[in-house]
């Protein structure tokens with residue numbers, strides 16, 4: 001595994017995508033939208049009841065209609081965000097021999113890096129145009145020893161994003177009129193499973209013939225994403241793809257499968273993908289915040305009572321992740337789809 005980075009930087013200039021990366025990106029078309037929700041976190045704590053209710057209302061609407069929002073004034077210092085992006089960049093810039101020790105032996109290794117193969121709906125396997133670093137950071141903290149800057153940046157950033165995610169989740173609970181603290185307790189968020197992913201996408205000679213990450217949903221509750229200022233994230237909304245253009249210092253938030261299940265379908269786990277460009281390296285820093293691994297996640301009973309039926313089967317979060325990790329084919333039904341209960 002030399003990585004996509006090594007390939008993209010090879011002295012022989014690549015004019016086309018090597019065949020093992022070839023992926024037909026359908027539909028390629030995407031557009032900009034100025035209606036992607038933007039949420040101002042400072043309204044939650046501003047002390048003005050009107051602003052607070054506007055926040056709750058906007059948040060509820062964003063989670064239900066888009067499963068996605070751009071969060072501004074979130075309180076995480078820009079320095080911490082920059083330090084995180086830079087430390088990740090340093091990791092990817094280390095020589096291949098240094099990174100080799102973290103090539104996964106098992107899908108559930110708490111520290112892993114490398115490339116990823118996916119099989120598409122025509123049963124063709126291809127490699128993603130991306131180098132990744134994935135770390136389990138909570139309730140146990142795992143981090144490579146090198147580069148030296150990584151540990152401190154990650155300790156800071158994971159703690160701050162965890163706090164932010166918990167505050168957002170409490171607010172999402174409120175949008176559904178759930179009892180205060182109910183989600184925290186039932187899903188044991190004190191021990192939430194937090195997964196860090198650094199994604200490194202080098203410039204690609206034919207951006208439409210390869211992909212960074214194909215369409216997928218995230219398995220947790222809320223995912224927080226920042227990047228190095230290079231766009232590439234697209235989200236699906238009403239069957240169309242939209243580019244996410246975000247202001248500097250904002251955090252991109254999407255809802256995940258566990259929140260869709262817990263909310264009995266109110267919050268949509270949004271489908272998204274990472275596309276490429278032929279000019280600039282893109283780095284994204286993703287923190288996926290989920291329930292505790294031992295939590296059994298099903299629709300909240302009070303929502304089921306309100307709706308008259310449960311739309312999903314419950315499953316232990318740990319089992320959900322295992323199922324997802326062993327699913328190698330895009331072709332298979334997602335775990336979320338397997339748990340959906342059809343209406344008679």
Ligand SMILES: O=C(O)CCC(=O)C(=O)O
Pocket residue numbers: 197199213218225232233234272273274284286
């Ligand atoms: O890099 C991006 O913008 C998307 C990353 C992502 O979806 C993921 O890591 O799950």
Ligand SMILES: [Fe+2]
Pocket residue numbers: 216217218272
């Ligand atoms: Fe994702």
